[in-house]
Amino acid sequence: MLSWIRKNLSPALIFFFILVIQTNAQQKPNIVLIYLDDLGYGDVSAYGVGTLQTPNMDRLANGGLRFTNGYASSATCTPSRYALLTGTYPWRNQDAKILPGTAPLIIDTAQMTLPKMLKEQGYETAVIGKWHLGLGTGFVDWNQEISPSPNHVGFDHSHILAATQDRVPTVYIENGRVVNLDPKDPIQVDYDKNFDGEPTAISNPELLTMKWHHGHNNSIVNGIPRIGYMKGGDSAKWSDVDMADHFLEKGKAYIHEKAKSDKPFFLFFPMQQPHVPRTPHPRFEGKSGMGPRGDVILEADWVIGEMLKTLEEEGVLENTLIIFSSDNGPVLNDGYYDDAVEKLGDHTPAGPFRGGKYSLYEAGTRVPFVTYWKGIIQHGVSDALVTQIDLLASLAALVGSEEIGPDSQNLLEVFMGKSQKGRDSFVLEAYTKTALRAGDWVMIPPYPGPAVEKNVNIEMGNSPDYQLYNLKEDPGQKTNLAQSNPEKLEEMKKKYQEIRGDNSKIEQVELK
Known part of the structure; x- marks a missing residue:
């Protein structure tokens, strides 16, 4: 491209071309x-x-x-x-x-x-x-x-x-x-109780086009059961x-x-x-x-x-x-x-x-x-x-x-x-619980709760013991090195506390 410019454009046009490039770059x-x-x-x-x-x-x-x-x-x-x-x-x-x-x-x-x-x-x-x-x-x-x-x-x-x-x-x-809302059909929303006469996945399963597995059994919109209850706003409802x-x-x-x-x-x-x-x-x-x-x-x-x-x-x-x-x-x-x-x-x-x-x-x-x-x-x-x-x-x-x-x-x-020099460390979070990534290492503190959340069939990372993994050698986190490498564990715990502070209060959250 540059060789074509030099061969085909006058010095004045080349100067103008460079000026335009510099202006756009700025x-x-x-x-x-x-x-x-x-x-x-x-x-x-x-x-x-x-x-x-x-x-x-x-x-x-x-x-x-x-x-x-x-x-x-x-x-x-x-x-x-x-x-x-x-x-x-x-x-x-x-x-x-x-x-x-x-x-x-x-x-x-x-x-x-x-x-x-x-x-x-x-x-x-x-x-x-x-x-x-x-x-x-x-x-x-x-x-x-x-x-x-x-x-x-x-x-x-x-x-x-x-x-x-x-x-x-x-x-x-x-x-x-709200887009396309009819003021004669006002919207009401509640996450605790249903509105009188409104169908739900529990009361009217025959209205469903999608079957719920867990948690999604409240109001039905477009045949799909949702989390929470809603009444009105028919003209404003989206098409999924x-x-x-x-x-x-x-x-x-x-x-x-x-x-x-x-x-x-x-x-x-x-x-x-x-x-x-x-x-x-x-x-x-x-x-x-x-x-x-x-x-x-x-x-x-x-x-x-x-x-x-x-x-x-x-x-x-x-x-x-x-x-x-x-x-x-x-x-x-x-x-x-x-x-x-x-x-x-x-x-x-x-x-x-x-x-x-x-x-x-x-x-x-x-x-x-x-x-x-x-x-x-x-x-x-x-x-x-x-x-x-x-x-x-x-x-x-x-x-x-x-x-x-x-x-x-x-x-x-x-x-x-x-x-190529990114962060040295950061504290990741999952359902209010936290862990430390530092260098090639991850440290997960002990947490109560199920090892596998049965509704979604996912390993949550909960364990009564500290977990320590070297992600460079073990990206799948198969081998817990907390006991075999106590020096690294103490180093990670110290770094974690420096960033996170007190992590003693654990909130348990139910998947819905």
Whole structure:
């Protein structure tokens, strides 16, 4: 390219060409954060440990920097989202746990957040997709403007589902107001008791099109039993099979609009796949051969491809940093009978790791993690230890902000592929229980509770004894070295206490 320029352009045009390149290089990049829900390390084919094929996720992973030691903060959704947006360990906030759809907003409106930091640096900001960080201050009147909302913690625009696809209210909320709500049919939501005359999975199983396995036996919407009770709001209820298309169209529209702006944009795009209920559009039914879980992963992969196509069409892909990850590890049976276990075949959602969603073992928090910036980040693989907690400080450094977040570390050079030196350590979390990753080692303190949670059939990491593993030699955490290496155990315990402090109070949380 440079030789062609030298041969065919005059010195004046060459100078102009270089000036344009330098000007564009100085522009702050757009940032798109694609965040999947319950996607495992082995669910992305670029990681080479599963059998499912994900070509668009692979385009990011193989064209950007693929991290093999990339972590969510937590093994469940709400805490990981809190950590990502605030740069704060979720165990510092007792409310940062899996929330009902009626929970108040757990991010303080005075708190620094990733979108707030970017707004201060001239960005336009949006969240489109799953929220699950609470809304309002207590009781939510779904028929009025809901405040505070994502718009009060740094997002200029929000189009979200309040909690999860399996929880009520089953409606979309845009900038604090329920979309398509008929005021003559007001919404009522309760997580403790049903409304008179409203069918549930227990009282009216004949209305179900999806059978519940555990926990999901309250109100029925679109034939699917949910967690929690809801009455009214029929015109506002979403179509489950159209949800991926719905959020895709909203995301594409936002990119089309903001690509014409003279300001950079930040789009947080938290997808609902492959969280339950898994409801692929008919276009994707049966496509994976693994049942609905595999189908919705392929649907999500297609959505990512469409988002990339939109960025290309608008001519902004080269000036857009894309970050791709998941909020926690995988789970197969998470409340519904949907053949996720029966049709898994040889696929390994957790990759080579032990555990899964909800677990203190590696598969709970080690997730797909990719940074992609066409022409800027060289494709490759990094073994550096990085976490989603570090995005706030790292992106602040990228855009010229001095914000760092309470626990966020500036790993910009690592995320850009300029350094292999990641974190030295961090404290991961699963259902309010915590463990330490430091160097190649993981230490899990003793915890009460079942070794295997029977509903989801996942090893939780609970044991009456300390557990110590060398992940470099034993990524599957098969050999506990706590007794054979007491010096390393004491070193890890000391480091853990320095970061975590008192961990004596353990809250037991029932999976629902």
